[in-house]
Amino acid sequence: AQKITQTQPGMFVQEKEAVTLDCTYDTSDPSYGLFWYKQPSSGEMIFLIYQGSYDQQNATEGRYSLNFQKARKSANLVISASQLGDSAMYFCAMREGRNTGGFKTIFGAGTRLFVKA
Amino acid sequence: DTAVSQTPKYLVTQMGNDKSIKCEQNLGHDTMYWYKQDSKKFLKIMFSYNNKELIINETVPNRFSPKSPDKAHLNLHINSLELGDSAVYFCASSTTDRGRKKLFFGSGTQLSVL
Numbered sequence: 001a002q003k004i005t006q007t008q009p010g011m012f013v014q015e016k017e018a019v020t021l022d023c024t025y026d027t028s029d030p031s032y033g034l035f036w037y038k039q040p041s042s043g044e045m046i047f048l049i050y051q052g053s054y055d056q057q058n059a060t061e062g063r064y065s066l067n068f069q070k071a072r073k074s075a076n077l078v079i080s081a082s083q084l085g086d087s088a089m090y091f092c093a094m095r096e097g098r099n100t101g102g103f104k105t106i107f108g109a110g111t112r113l114f115v116k117a
Numbered sequence: 118d119t120a121v122s123q124t125p126k127y128l129v130t131q132m133g134n135d136k137s138i139k140c141e142q143n144l145g146h147d148t149m150y151w152y153k154q155d156s157k158k159f160l161k162i163m164f165s166y167n168n169k170e171l172i173i174n175e176t177v178p179n180r181f182s183p184k185s186p187d188k189a190h191l192n193l194h195i196n197s198l199e200l201g202d203s204a205v206y207f208c209a210s211s212t213t214d215r216g217r218k219k220l221f222f223g224s225g226t227q228l229s230v231l
Contacts, residue, residue, distance in 0.1 A: 035219060039158075045207065045222035089158055095218060103148060103172045103213070105220055107160040 002027045004094050006108035013082045014116050020067070021077040021111045023092030031097030034075040035105070036066065040088040048090075051075055053097075079113075087115045120144050123208045123223035130198055131231055138193045138226045140208030148172075148213055149191035150220065151183060154205040166191055167213065195228075203230045 013019035165173035208223040
């Protein structure tokens, strides 16, 4: 069964510093996608970044990068130059390709990030 | 224009009542979902519909009945509400065409059962 693990319930980072949020996953499907979403206190879910299982390079989107280590089954999110507005809940998610026809995306328990001024 | 819109945003009701949450997407996606986020912020998939057909039902009590009249709409009806149903319910959509297939979320419905 597919599984997503985020082991850091909460993280603190100083403004302007970089922070890494951990995510490990488990799947037997060779085709899958990994996502990170941000949920600020207002409650909406905001897509941040995507990594496909066959992508050769790590994904980057502005200040966000995904450290994809396929053999370790990890997909850590790196936020560079943290800003106060980055304080939020961050969710790692995975969508399998074949086993569920791509119709199921599961989420980790989330990491709450606090950015200190 | 809101891509995925769900109504109402807040729903406060008594135990035993029946309520509905509506969801509409204008993205032309073929797949829609309902997710439940509990008080600990854990997000769990409930249902997935593709082209109006139920694809995934994650052992949700049959008091929950989704209905998809067309590809752009997915409503959730809940019968005999219980205290444990209190949560935030998110509607989402995606495409199953080649590509990321990322989820586009609605703004959520905060359901409080008293």
